[in-house]
Amino acid sequence: MDSLIALAARALAAGDPLGALKRIALRDDAPALALRGIAMAQLGDLVRAKALMRSAARAFGPKEAVARARCVVAEAEIALASRDLGWTAKTLDAARATLEAHGDRANAAHARYLVVRRLLLIGRLDEAERALAGLDPTPFPPALRVAHELVVAGIAMRRLQAKTARAALARAERAARHAGIPALTAEVANASLILDTPSARLIASGEDRLLLLDEVETLLASKALVVDACRQLVRDPGTVVSLARRPVLFALARALGEAWPEDVPRDTLVARAFRAKHADESHRARLRVEMGRLRTVLGTLGSVSATKRGFVLVPRAAREVFVLARPVEDKHAAVLVFLADGESWTSSALALVLGASQRTVQRSLDSLAAAGKVQSFGRGRARRWLTPPVPGFATSLLLPAPLTQ
Structure with missing residues (x-):
């Protein structure tokens, strides 16, 4: 040398x-x-x-x-x-x-x-x-x-x-x-x-506040019933029920968790779960069926009781119910989270980490670009997407290690 x-x-x-x-x-x-x-x-x-x-x-x-x-x-x-x-x-x-x-x-x-x-x-x-x-x-x-x-x-x-x-x-x-x-x-x-930046949002009784990672860890270790909107599951310290593949049931569980200890009107539940602007008798019948399924899935975690105007979540062992959500919720939030690390990503890499099709990711990127939230450079396979980190919010990504060894 x-x-x-x-x-x-x-x-x-x-x-x-x-x-x-x-x-x-x-x-x-x-x-x-x-x-x-x-x-x-x-x-x-x-x-x-x-x-x-x-x-x-x-x-x-x-x-x-x-x-x-x-x-x-x-x-x-x-x-x-x-x-x-x-x-x-x-x-x-x-x-x-x-x-x-x-x-x-x-x-x-x-x-x-x-x-x-x-x-x-x-x-x-x-x-x-x-x-x-x-x-x-x-x-x-x-x-x-x-x-x-x-x-x-x-x-x-x-x-x-x-x-x-x-x-x-x-x-x-x-x-x-x-x-x-x-x-x-x-x-x-x-x-x-x-x-030291918020990593989640706690929703309880219609109010919400931001949580640090330490506070999220403490919440999940408590005896409360948590409806986790970050991972789409319902849990207490001893039981975890995933609803990631049952979006209607999770939408209902989240709506009930956000309103607890109050009940939720049927029309509100129909709008949240079925995205219907006007609830008719067929929607209400379907709502009763889905609530029955939610009772079965929750098992020992809790039950769902009918009230005069709607339904209410009744935890079996927990004394409190909380909803844990992302700090910022957006239709394309998952894509934004990965882009928030400040690096440039290809659509194929985003599809890999998200477990989605490249076409689905591309549609999200096009929508975000139209809204001015992301930018791209290059063409074809060399095209990359990036955005500055979201101010004041943490991402789930580990920053890349140094390039020299």
Whole structure:
């Protein structure tokens, strides 16, 4: 390694991409291409960074297996940061195996973290936890320990475990200070901000207020009956009933929960569940059928009783009933939540994380664009969508880890 390459590498490790480019910007040899790719990634030009990393991988000879493997890991990192989630783990696993075989444990571990972060991003928490369980961050450099703790915090946030998330972010902050990289410190601070901004809305007796993640955790651990509109289920500490695939029943349960301990008029329930402007006898008959189904589904959680003007929710063991909703409710709220991380997304990546068809996601994006809530750039498969984060509200996403390792 020549002196300019060594100096550029040290600059990148310290979070100084401009300092690195001053030394290697005009060079086209394989090591310089790789370092330029990392520098461009740090500066946010992910398209150029990806092209440079591919060029570097081709430029390294067949005898330079470790260097080629590092380029593969860097390209996967760039793909993750640019929300290109269509890649498989096979190529990355092969690169990781090469790095481990040649003793490069830090970069091999970084490859593992990329896999875990992708699993976290697409909502496969159980798999992410299993993959993370085999990683001990103790012997790794501070920057890699920050990545580990951010993943731990991201999983804990998704699990609504605020204390675990705060502890992980505290460890991440200490590791970031030790690393001395300003971008890492800022990223940990941004992730910590999620815990100090509203993550849900509590509705009770017709009034509502915003809740932090800690308060959501406390609510779900209480003895109250909670109608969870974020996950479309009804729960108490001992029982969880999912209504995600029964939207009519959930609409009725939510309406009853919002009005508790009062009853809800039949016409109001018809409008909420069936979206009918005027209730006729057929709607009322259907309402009676659906209420019977709701009684059966709730089981030990509660019952539904008829009153003179409508129906009322009667919890069996709980003394209170609350409705937990998203901070901001919009027809396309799910799409906005993912776009709120500030990254640019393709419609195919959004479809993957949402579990919806790409056409459905595209219709939502077109509607949001018409309303001025999102913007796009590029054309065809290169078209990407983004929006600034929603001010004052947390998202469920873990911010991307640093691009340098």
